[in-house]
Amino acid sequence: MQTAILIIQCKDSKGIVAAVSEFLYRNNGNIIEIDQHIDQEIEDFFMRAEWELDTFAIAKDEIIKVFAKEVGDRFQMKYTLSFNTPKPRMAIFVSKLSHCLFDILSRYYSGQFQVEIPLVISNHADLKPVVKAFGIPFYHFPINKENKREQEKMQIELLQENKVDFVVLARYMQILSGNFINHFPSRIINIHHSFLPAFVGAKPYHAAHKRGVKIIGATAHYVTEELDAGPIIEQDVARVRHHNTVEEMVQIGQDIEKVVLSKAIKYHLARKIQVVGNRTIIFN
């Protein structure tokens, strides 16, 4: 079943729900999901509507134009329209740790993720056999201070050639440059191995152990220029006890990391995320 997904943002006022739902009804749109949210702080109204395309009266590539004219302009809306097909194209960046990569690939294998994975990129060669076993091209870009800029440039070109829609950093141990990030605004998902905003930066499990916390966590977020400070998509936690060593925390944490990252990917694939300032709305 082919669907259209419309996400709307505008100043809150009376009549928006009526106008949008009436537009869909008038054009024979069969609504699958509709969800609204009013942000009390900025007083903006948000809406996500998903409906079947087959019976819809407006042609796929006319929808935006007609919607703008009949509804959007009237409320000075910002909106994005997307479709559930073709499947989005996702690039995965990894380093040496395999747990997040395996988790993503196993969901890809079983059909849980409606996604194409045209390539995996790594700054190390270690995980090449894993990626190859899934029939996915693997590109090795060794990175050091000298070549970083040049390598990133080539990575961006490679992503563009492969028409990549979004990038997943599956425990990729390099900090991306502002230039790279600007090529994919709100389209790079990172998993950080702490309960942000606690323990930003390197070695969060060591820091958590040192602080003596009783719960550790993981955070999936969109990457912005400020390290580990982008809009949070999903978080989860696990209990630790005084006898857990840093190494045990790492193992306990990895179980959280992989599930949190995959949930974030799932929301992104389903276009259920709207970034508002530095926060996210998850239409779920």
Place this chain on the structure above:
Amino acid sequence: MQTAILIIQCKDSKGIVAAVSEFLYRNNGNIIEIDQHIDQEIEDFFMRAEWELDTFAIAKDEIIKVFAKEVGDRFQMKYTLSFNTPKPRMAIFVSKLSHCLFDILSRYYSGQFQVEIPLVISNHADLKPVVKAFGIPFYHFPINKENKREQEKMQIELLQENKVDFVVLARYMQILSGNFINHFPSRIINIHHSFLPAFVGAKPYHAAHKRGVKIIGATAHYVTEELDAGPIIEQDVARVRHHNTVEEMVQIGQDIEKVVLSKAIKYHLARKIQVVGNRTIIFN
């Protein structure tokens, strides 16, 4: 701020959201919250809308009639309309355990619950001083096999005299008769000290200990004639370990029970619960 809350159920079809939201817009209703749900199994559409009454064009006691004529009849809807004022009137039933009672009364005291508590009923006198300290009338109905029917009859009369809207069984250790339950359909909330449907009936912590579970739970549900089998409103769990005795499980469990029960009361007070068959929709 006075609000109206409309909960709708009807066969799913195109145009319902448009019709309802257009009705509210046309009559100058400022929507505070609107939420929809389609039950895939029975193919029914559900909607909860809450809007401000002050500016609404239709008089409070005319709304149902006008809505029926303009929207409800067209879609053969079932619906309930309620208002956030006056506050609902809640009766609490207790026996000897105080943790749920204290939790409810402390929220009542701090203003977290928008509710009136005209009375507390118990089959024991133990908690009378607690209830009195909050300035609430306490009624003692000792119950045995012989007097149960008669006592229940008097309880029902007392509840009716006090215009009680709903009843909360805060670890009340008596099974209510079908007759009692029928006086308050979907309006008696019970807390059961297990993760239903596991461990129905008496002494669930003993049963959980015997079965060797690693997690225990609590369940708030509407009371129906079948014991511990009514529509579930809320559940939560806590970890236990092999060394926890039944007594420790009881203590661990009580922390879950009281929070789960109070959440269920909160949803009920806000009219966020719709019972569908033996399940609940929580519009939250």
Place this chain on the structure above:
Amino acid sequence: MQTAILIIQCKDSKGIVAAVSEFLYRNNGNIIEIDQHIDQEIEDFFMRAEWELDTFAIAKDEIIKVFAKEVGDRFQMKYTLSFNTPKPRMAIFVSKLSHCLFDILSRYYSGQFQVEIPLVISNHADLKPVVKAFGIPFYHFPINKENKREQEKMQIELLQENKVDFVVLARYMQILSGNFINHFPSRIINIHHSFLPAFVGAKPYHAAHKRGVKIIGATAHYVTEELDAGPIIEQDVARVRHHNTVEEMVQIGQDIEKVVLSKAIKYHLARKIQVVGNRTIIFN
């Protein structure tokens, strides 16, 4: 580092900890972990001690004999002695679902599990490529009513030939016979996709959806002849909401299943589990 692991059970009495720890001290055993538990119900004392073998004064194959004589007989103890090397040999049984299999194999790949996996057995051929990619032999035993007994006999022989220590049912959709189970007492780990004892048997997510629970779960347990009734090793849960379909519950649940199963395997590999009646002590 090579270690010995001693697990003890006996009637509780004074002097047991002193006797065991004095035995280890006298023979120059460097204790890594020591843990005790008194079961209040059966009034038995349990102890798990792990110590370094390198410096231990008693030869590996003499330990049991000496311990019996110097400590065990005096307290009429039951005990098992094991060593962390060589690695235990684990067989995995699967059907068509891949999530648990991938989770186990990815931990095996990354070295998180100290285990040998000599073979994977399945009643379907679907997952053969996955298993092959990890360089592990895959055996396909199609099963129907007529051949079940014969196929099980061949499976047992194959497990014995491969010196398999324990079996993991990673969503294996066949019920093992009593004969099979008796070959591996407390050595077959199953993952059941519900929060036991709720929803025993087939299609627990369907049953959970029908009952309208707000939390679903998964349970890893040792297999006994009574279906889904064996000693529970580990459980975990996840929240669901009224709008989650059975299919969504399945996906949410799979994330719990795989982590719970892998935790149970981890405890089993580390000899941290002691079965007591139908319950488990987890020395963790």
Place this chain on the structure above:
Amino acid sequence: MQTAILIIQCKDSKGIVAAVSEFLYRNNGNIIEIDQHIDQEIEDFFMRAEWELDTFAIAKDEIIKVFAKEVGDRFQMKYTLSFNTPKPRMAIFVSKLSHCLFDILSRYYSGQFQVEIPLVISNHADLKPVVKAFGIPFYHFPINKENKREQEKMQIELLQENKVDFVVLARYMQILSGNFINHFPSRIINIHHSFLPAFVGAKPYHAAHKRGVKIIGATAHYVTEELDAGPIIEQDVARVRHHNTVEEMVQIGQDIEKVVLSKAIKYHLARKIQVVGNRTIIFN
């Protein structure tokens, strides 16, 4: 049943468990609980032993002396000996919020806490009726910049007169001076309404909302001079969603705060906490 509780810290070496357990055995000590921990970082050994006093061969006030001579001195141990009776004396400090106070008092009322509460101190008069209803003396110390030092001095005197063993800050909205804290080292428990080390200081729910976290938390810790940086005793978390306002976060968080604080009090009362540097061992 009267018990003795011994908590030991010393450099890790062979024979400690044997020496301590042999000491208890020799003197006819019936062990109720015994637990050990080796801190890998500082390479110290920790042990907590609890045993029945009735049958113990050494008189209550001789135990420390005999233990030092026979065991402690040999391993250069640091240790504390305490007894489960008489009940510890706890002072509660509050401001205006009642949820933690009610939670503590309801456990006190039901006998869950083995504690004496000789007094409650507050910088506001609001909660006086609540405290009075439980028959506990209430002292009002209004605090401003000018009188803070003087008021604290009087509070300390009052605590000393009442032979208070430890202090619980149940959402007390004043920062204690270093002088006050030094009078009660590792004996002041605070509840902070965030998942430390995230959101130190004032208005953590506002900060959490602004950062867009998906999970909020609460932390019970011992108070040290650095604000919200003392040894963590217990933490817990709750999920929030994009639609939760700060006010809703406050309500959700309060349910976590009160349970976390009461758990910390429970551990403290049972002498299950050992502070090591800025971390805690919880013998549980």
